[in-house]
Amino acid sequence: MKRSQEHKGMHTGLLALLTAAVALLAWELVVRVSQLPAFILPGPGIVWARLLTALADGSLLRHLWVTLQEVLLGLALGTLVASLLGYWLARSPRWERLLAPFVVASQSVPIVALAPLLVIWFGPGLLSKTLICALIVFFPILINTIIGLKSVPQDLRDLMRSLQASRAQTLRLLELPAALPVLLGGLRIGATLSVIGAVVGELVGADRGLGFLINVGRGQYDTALVFVAVFALVAMALALYGLVVLAERRWLWWQQRSNSLALLSGEQ
């Protein structure tokens, strides 16, 4: 059982590597055949070289760190506010009914449209980006918190009540573990959305960060730099996603995943 799972893991890893290699080859091929100039479509070699120089002069890591801070702070803030609000709404159906239309309506305002306002109000620095990330993260976490808490079986609630558990005990020993699969599902979506939020904010107005780096690259026809920044963003989103998946494996061991490597199907 264990052995076959390890085997499967190696298999999946190999497959991913192969896919990447094919994609790189195709990219190189398109560049060669089309003979587009490097400022429109740089080949893998040029991008690789640009990555090395950006690493060497420290600019990539500096901007990456700025964006990462915004992403993490925004994710934390959005998760905190949304889960507190979700806990309250799940307990008070009347307020949920009253507020639900407003929450849903607020979702129809695209974040791209709000970002300039936030930058005007809170400046081009960390604060406005953190708020943008928090806003974009807010909705999925809120919804998942409410769904998670409502999915707690009524019989287990009655059990806790019959044992005279306090509200804090019920939260810690029943609601949190029972809702955790759904909560982590929300966090998984939130983590990747937060990266998007940070870049949107930086593209709108910033003097540092990976979004800013993209703007710089575009302005200077340094398209290879744009590629480098995009890849860095993808790597960041993947890493965050991976962290949540790791947390799921650690905390949801009792769910006994049939395939622990299934990346997109956390819930069975």
Place this chain on the structure above:
Amino acid sequence: MSAATTAPFLSVEKLSASFADRTGQLSVLRNLSFSVPRGQFVCVLGPSGAGKSTLLRLLAGLLPTNAGRILFAGEPVRGPQAGVGLVFQDANLMPWRSALDNVALPLELRNNPDAIDRAWDMLQLVGLQGFELALPSELSGGMAQRVAIGRALVQDPQLLLLDEPFGSLDALTREKMGEELLRIWELEHKTVVMVTHDINEALYLADRVLVLGKRPASIKLDMPVKLARPRTPQLRYSPAFGRMAARLRAAIE
């Protein structure tokens, strides 16, 4: 017996219960009265939907009474209270807790430092040695139900309430679990109120059987079961057993 203990341990006085539904009020229990002395094993029978579970939830303090009252050890029941152990129809275990941790839960909630030790001993009592660390998903239906019974017993309740605890088990496992329950009851001698729909099970286990009528239910039959203890499986084939079973069947229909 001293004067203080001659008062019934559990008494239900003119109890009525109803639920609000689409058409208005659904009256479930009407004018129900009975009392149970300490240490008695009472089984409650009745047609489906009669209100047996509702009665048990009222006794457990999980539902408010709307008319009449319930006295437990002389005190009116106003909500869930210590000293009452409850077993649900399905085991109702926490899937993220091992058998041991599930049994320890009631003690853990009271910050009892011996929670794990006592839960361990309780698992031996219900015959689950070797399965302490198993998750509920790794237990059979009967084993999970043993864990649930252990969880109800671990806080040493004075009153044990069981709602069709073996309802989801096959006939053979059911009989085995009934024998187990009797064995434990003879050791610990709790007062037990158990809902079941199995006439043989009720007769085999109980000192007394209450039959609820159709909704709104009141008590249709209150029958003592004067069969010698300890009871043996052969008892089921005795003439006295057969006569009582026929009487109960007639009362339920």
